[in-house]
Amino acid sequence: MSLDNMFCTRCGDGFEANEKIVNSNGELWHTNCFVCAQCFRVFPEGIFYEFEGRKYCERDFQVLFAPCCGKCNEFIIGRVIKAMNANWHPACFRCEECNIELADAGFIKHAGRALCHGCNARIKADGLQNYMCHKCHGVIDGEPLRYRGEVYHGYHFTCATCGVELDHTAREVKNRPGYAANDVNNLFCLRCHDKMGIPICGACRRPIEERIVTALGKHWHVEHFVCAKCEKPFHGHRHYEKKGLAYCEQHYHQLFGNLCYVCNQVIAGDVFTALNKAWCVHHFACSVCDAPLSTRSKFYEYDERPACRRCYEKFPVELRKRLRRAHHYTVRRN
Amino acid sequence: MSKAKKVIEEAKEINNPEIDLVDKGITNLEEVPGLFNLANITRLSLSHNKIHTVPAALANLMNLEILNLANNHIEELPLSLSSLPKLRILNVSLNRLYSLPRGFGAFPVLEILDLTYNNLNERTLPGNFFMMESLRALYLGDNDFEYLPPEIGNLKNLQILSLRENDLIELPREVGQLTRLRELHLQANRLVVLPPEIGSLDLASNKAVLRLEANFWVPPIEDQLKLGPSHVLDYLRSETYRVLYSRHMSAKPPTPGEVRDKSKKASRAKS
Ligand SMILES: [Zn+2]
Ligand SMILES: [Zn+2]
Ligand SMILES: [Zn+2]
Ligand SMILES: [Zn+2]
Ligand SMILES: [Zn+2]
Ligand SMILES: [Zn+2]
Numbered sequence: 365m366s367l368d369n370m371f372c373t374r375c376g377d378g379f380e381a382n383e384k385i386v387n388s389n390g391e392l393w394h395t396n397c398f399v400c401a402q403c404f405r406v407f408p409e410g411i412f413y414e415f416e417g418r419k420y421c422e423r424d425f426q427v428l429f430a431p432c433c434g435k436c437n438e439f440i441i442g443r444v445i446k447a448m449n450a451n452w453h454p455a456c457f458r459c460e461e462c463n464i465e466l467a468d469a470g471f472i473k474h475a476g477r478a479l480c481h482g483c484n485a486r487i488k489a490d491g492l493q494n495y496m497c498h499k500c501h502g503v504i505d506g507e508p509l510r511y512r513g514e515v516y517h518g519y520h521f522t523c524a525t526c527g528v529e530l531d532h533t534a535r536e537v538k539n540r541p542g543y544a545a546n547d548v549n550n551l552f553c554l555r556c557h558d559k560m561g562i563p564i565c566g567a568c569r570r571p572i573e574e575r576i577v578t579a580l581g582k583h584w585h586v587e588h589f590v591c592a593k594c595e596k597p598f599h600g601h602r603h604y605e606k607k608g609l610a611y612c613e614q615h616y617h618q619l620f621g622n623l624c625y626v627c628n629q630v631i632a633g634d635v636f637t638a639l640n641k642a643w644c645v646h647h648f649a650c651s652v653c654d655a656p657l658s659t660r661s662k663f664y665e666y667d668e669r670p671a672c673r674r675c676y677e678k679f680p681v682e683l684r685k686r687l688r689r690a691h692h693y694t695v696r697r698n
Numbered sequence: 699m700s701k702a703k704k705v706i707e708e709a710k711e712i713n714n715p716e717i718d719l720v721d722k723g724i725t726n727l728e729e730v731p732g733l734f735n736l737a738n739i740t741r742l743s744l745s746h747n748k749i750h751t752v753p754a755a756l757a758n759l760m761n762l763e764i765l766n767l768a769n770n771h772i773e774e775l776p777l778s779l780s781s782l783p784k785l786r787i788l789n790v791s792l793n794r795l796y797s798l799p800r801g802f803g804a805f806p807v808l809e810i811l812d813l814t815y816n817n818l819n820e821r822t823l824p825g826n827f828f829m830m831e832s833l834r835a836l837y838l839g840d841n842d843f844e845y846l847p848p849e850i851g852n853l854k855n856l857q858i859l860s861l862r863e864n865d866l867i868e869l870p871r872e873v874g875q876l877t878r879l880r881e882l883h884l885q886a887n888r889l890v891v892l893p894p895e896i897g898s899l900d901l902a903s904n905k906a907v908l909r910l911e912a913n914f915w916v917p918p919i920e921d922q923l924k925l926g927p928s929h930v931l932d933y934l935r936s937e938t939y940r941v942l943y944s945r946h947m948s949a950k951p952p953t954p955g956e957v958r959d960k961s962k963k964a965s966r967a968k969s
């Protein structure tokens with residue numbers, strides 16, 4: 365790629381010949397343009413979070429988008445438990461009978477309450493297994509319709525779009541980008557719900573009503589967009605794509621060998637690639653004398669490694685002749 | 699020598715861990731004042747000097763990670779180098795080595811070993827040479843190998859192997875065990891066939907390098923090579939080739955070509 369057809373993703377201008385260019389997932393930026401979409405400051409330690417195509421610093425990402433816990437109302441950083449139509453800190457999501465943590469033990473929804481398996485079995489055995497409709501207080505036979513955390517007979521509601529009477533398959537839409545909460549906090553029949561184009565998570569196949577990650581041509585719950593190798597969520601950190609799968613930096617490099625030729629480490633900043641190899645910017649050097657090379661330095665190929673002009677000229681004449689000949693047939697063959 | 703002295707003094711002053719003594723007219727490292735006391739340095743580049751002997755005391759530089767001795771007049775290396783605990787990259791290319799000291803393969807963490815353009819062959823390698831399991835690149839181009847020892851298969855981490863312009867007559871099947879190999883340079887040798895196992899290596903991807911030009915290939919390999927190295931790999935995996943290879947190996951036809959005249963090589967110069 366030549367500088368002539370490289371443009372900054374933010375401001376659209378080109379780059380100066382000597383200018384440092386930020387390359388993030390194939391998008392190029394002036395260093396001054398690679399900033400948080402909210403506070404316009406550079407990202408501390410280069411860490412940023414991506415949401416709907418915009419990049420945010422960690423602080424602003426949390427203020428704007430981090431989920432709040434349904435119990436303590438604090439931001440949730442790290443593991444988010446999505447259950448009972450809300451988000452929870454793992455320590456805040458507990459059995460409503462015995463107060464035991466449910467995050468790893470699993471839970472059962474019983475009459476609109478989250479219960480551990482033990483309490484659920486006990487309450488069921490007590491003969492309270494039927495739901496009671498929140499509106500008419502009658503017993504519900506079969507599955508109830510769930511709405512704003514309560515249970516109802518489906519026939520108390522109609523679809524907000526087509527007016528058809530609803531049953532337990534009705535979907536509650538809690539919020540959608542571009543709509544006020546009152547517009548969308550409604551119930552829809554399955555058919556109308558599907559037509560609304562609410563994105564479906566590529567991993568769990570459930571609708572995504574909050575933060576959406578769009579990648580690999582699909583939508584994902586933030587918690588469900590994970591490295592194909594270690595299964596840790598990216599949470600807005602850089603991911604690397606290969607053959608339709610996404611990987612964290614460490615595993616992408618481990619699996620696909622994009623380590624620096626000199627230090628054999630994952631390349632943290634800009635990457636220099638040449639001769640089927642990659643280098644950290646400060647490790648790209650002549651393989652004969654270790655003198656640093658830049659993108660603008662002329663170098664010779666020597667066993668698929670760079671040799672600077674000074675070194676090449678110090679090679680034995682006899683070797684230079686052979687390299688020149690070898691060079692000729694390599695060029696012809698390609 | 700005053701130029702070298704200046705570099706050392708400056709490095710000491712600013713505590714620079716990387717020392718460049720490239721092309722400083724050094725003939726004897728023992729005459730570089732204070733060099734062996736720089737125990738904290740991580741890189742020492744001595745390319746393009748006239749060093750004949752590498753003193754064993756160089757191994758006092760316990761923190762060295764990169765040692766570059768390219769293009770000197772070195773005929774012998776001290777065994778002590780192989781005890782450097784952090785040495786990752788050793789470049790002794792363009793010297794006058796006829797052999798390596800016994801036990802030289804003891805490097806604990808060596809990753810890149812460059813012995814290009816010397817006078818080495820399979821008979822002058824130390825017995826433990828192929829025990830350096832940490833090696834990811836081994837450059838042996840421009841030497842005098844006719845055979846490659848089958849122990850090459852031990853170098854499980856090897857990603858790059860260059861044997862460009864040796865006198866190789868055949869390659870052991872064990873090369874096929876180097877599953878991480880991404881670069882194989884075999885151009886300008888005396889090879890006729892390749893072990894079929896090479897066909898199973900991942901050398902056809904766009905990041906891989908397979909150099910086969912200027913050998914004495916049997917006609918079917920030569921034909922595939924005209925289409926590209928990936929076609930050679932396809933062919934090596936075929937049943938037809940398996941048959942051809944086993945017939946060739948049992949017939950033992952005369953070795954083609956001659957050892958190149960290397961009298962003009964700088965590595966042959968007498969001191
Ligand atoms: Zn810009
Ligand atoms: Zn910000
Ligand atoms: Zn009811
Ligand atoms: Zn409807
Ligand atoms: Zn999901
Ligand atoms: Zn991972």
Ligand SMILES: [Zn+2]
Binds near residue numbers: 627
């Ligand atoms: Zn590096």
Ligand SMILES: [Zn+2]
Binds near residue numbers: 650651652672
């Ligand atoms: Zn150089």
